[in-house]
Amino acid sequence: MALPRNLETLSAILHAEGPAAALAYLNEGVPHRYSAVYRFAGPMLRNVLLHDKAGEMRPEYLAAVPFDKSFCQFVLRDSSFRTDDSAADPRLEGHPYQGVVVSYHSVPLVSNAGELWGTLSHFDMAPLPLSDDEFELLQGAARLLPSFLVEG
Numbered sequence: 001m002a003l004p005r006n007l008e009t010l011s012a013i014l015h016a017e018g019p020a021a022a023l024a025y026l027n028e029g030v031p032h033r034y035s036a037v038y039r040f041a042g043p044m045l046r047n048v049l050l051h052d053k054a055g056e057m058r059p060e061y062l063a064a065v066p067f068d069k070s071f072c073q074f075v076l077r078d079s080s081f082r083t084d085d086s087a088a089d090p091r092l093e094g095h096p097y098q099g100v101v102v103s104y105h106s107v108p109l110v111s112n113a114g115e116l117w118g119t120l121s122h123f124d125m126a127p128l129p130l131s132d133d134e135f136e137l138l139q140g141a142a143r144l145l146p147s148f149l150v151e152g
Helices: 007-017 019-028 072-078 132-144
Strands: 034-041 044-052 064-066 081-083 103-110 116-124
Touching: 007 019, 007 132, 019 034, 019 044, 019 132, 044 116, 072 081, 072 103, 072 116, 103 132, 116 132
Parallel strands: none
Antiparallel strands: 034 044, 034 116, 044 064, 081 103, 103 116
16 A cells, blocks of 8 residues: 555544554554554553554563553653663663663553543564654554544
8 A cells, every 4th residue: 555654544544444454554654563552551551452563463461561660651751752772771771671672652642531541652672763754643643543442
């Protein structure tokens, strides 16, 4: 599909095919293996959608992650979080997933009622950059997706 990579195309896919197809579209434009939606559930983050470029079943360790051990906590604190290489990122010094989840780029998902609901992320176990254009598309997707995922 040689459509331009933009929010209009993403929106068309989202409306025609749903959130899983939209997540796949987002993942097509980045080098990262995974693109995901996580939902806040008390002390845990629960995976709601996962697109794996390798086409494998979701690993069990990605199904639920303790919030206080996740990089998602920084998305909440800073309104987004980007690292191309967590192993070399001084902001993550001493974090249990530093150097494990190596590249991580994420934005918050907010419900229609204005409540923080979860995160939308691209991540990989290898150091990978994310272009500013693709990060901007991720931010735009975060504004569109909640209507398809969140009640209220």
